[in-house]
Amino acid sequence: MRRFAFFLLLISLPSCRASDAAKTSGQVVAIQNLLTEERLSEAQSSLIQALAAQPDDAALWNLRGIIDAKLGNVPGAEEAFEKAVRLAPQLMSAWLNLGRLHQLNSGRSEAIAKGIRAYQSVLRIEPTNAEAHHQLALFLEWKGAFRESLEHLDRLPPQDRIRRQAMALRCADEAALGNTKVALRLADDLMRDSQLQEADVIAVLPAISANEGVALRLLEGLESRGLASDQTKSSLAVLYERQGKLTSARNKYELIFRSSPASATLTDLARVAWKQKDFESTLSYLAHARDLAPDDAGIHFFFALTCNEMRLPVEARKSIEKALALAPENPYYNYAMGVMLLQWAEKDGAVPFLKRYVSAQPSDPRGHLALAAAYFGTSHNDDARRELAGIMGTSQARAGSQYLLGRIAAQEGDVTGAIAHFKQVVTLEPNSSDAHAQLADLLFGKEDLEGARRETAASLALDPDNYAANRTLLRLYRIAKDPRLKSQTERLKTLVEQNDANLRLLQRTIKVQPW
Incomplete structure (x- = not known):
């Protein structure tokens, strides 16, 4: 009670x-x-x-x-x-x-x-009621009326204005109004108060959260005074993570886990390790979290994406299947399964999962683009065009849609149409090595050797190992009887040809985030 x-x-x-x-x-x-x-x-x-x-x-x-x-x-x-x-x-x-x-x-x-x-x-x-002025200032801060809140704090008796609760409230109002120097000074004054309690700061943190400098000063101050609970340390870790201080965030989450082991903290650690591209540690954290919470579908989902990032398809499949067994209707798990099957060149298997996602999230252009890629990979070009029709105008999927339409046109022998599509792609995504390589190949087929050289050079400048661009370069050397033909032939043998699943521009658009 x-x-x-x-x-x-x-x-x-x-x-x-x-x-x-x-x-x-x-x-x-x-x-x-x-x-x-x-x-x-x-x-x-x-x-x-x-x-x-x-x-x-x-x-x-x-x-x-x-x-x-x-x-x-x-x-x-x-x-x-x-x-x-x-x-x-x-x-x-x-x-x-x-x-x-x-x-x-x-x-x-x-x-x-x-x-x-x-x-x-x-x-x-x-x-002149002091309690009413203070509490009204607090309610006005919660409302977001920070100037009005300060006005009531100013009406408090002098001895009440320097009470730590009033100082914390004033610090939050000033921080929310962007008066960072004043807020930092108040934060330092607050930290020097011998009677300071963690609750004094926690009560005003929501108003301060947008001013990361002040929030950091207060949270680090609480920790330095030994007043920070695990929840406060977690807030500090989140702030470090948001600021890109990933090592500090990871160290803080490690401290929290040692004092209070929980799968949620391990997931936080895995997320930070992922951002650091430390995928082995990500898997280690998630494996431990999975032991603590074996029925948490989100952990299996995250584990699957990490395995896929590390090119461990067998383990990735097991984990995404477990996530789907625990939460079969989760649209994002279905999307992840579909995208991974695309990457594994199992396009037939990808279609039903991507259909579920599109049905659950019809306004997300990524789902339609991924489903269109699956249809294209299974030679259902009309179905692919239908999925693309509604998303070509969206900024998120415009380049990917034009890329896929270019692939479809090229497959159907419409070279002129394919060239037009890929020219749009390189305008929208000038840093797409694959788009330049595809365009170079088509221009070579049209005997536009100058255009082919230009696009091949652009592709290789972005990615020297692009297989399609290196293949076109070999053809250009052969026609020109270039003395570099032999070395280019040997180079091409060392490159692994990318299959249709490795459409990197599409992959970037339909990428799955683990959180």
């Missing part, structure tokens, strides 16, 4: 007839004493009797709200406090209790609006 010890028990009685006031006052004091002794059942029974006799007594309804709050009945408490302030709009204690109640639901915009209303009502009754 949640306890609400912070609710006021000293009630300001509304004006009423003298005899009624005396009677009500005695009842209130008796119930207050029961509440002080935590005799909630007796207090509730006494209150029910009192309300039966005085149903329109605001002080009694205020007590009713306190009892409901102590019993964890938040909706009942809100209803009681609201009735109290309707009956006696000047009953400040009920407004304060109402504000405190809404503070418990600060994640809801409706609760924030109600909390603001409650504390504004207090200030209409008592304009």
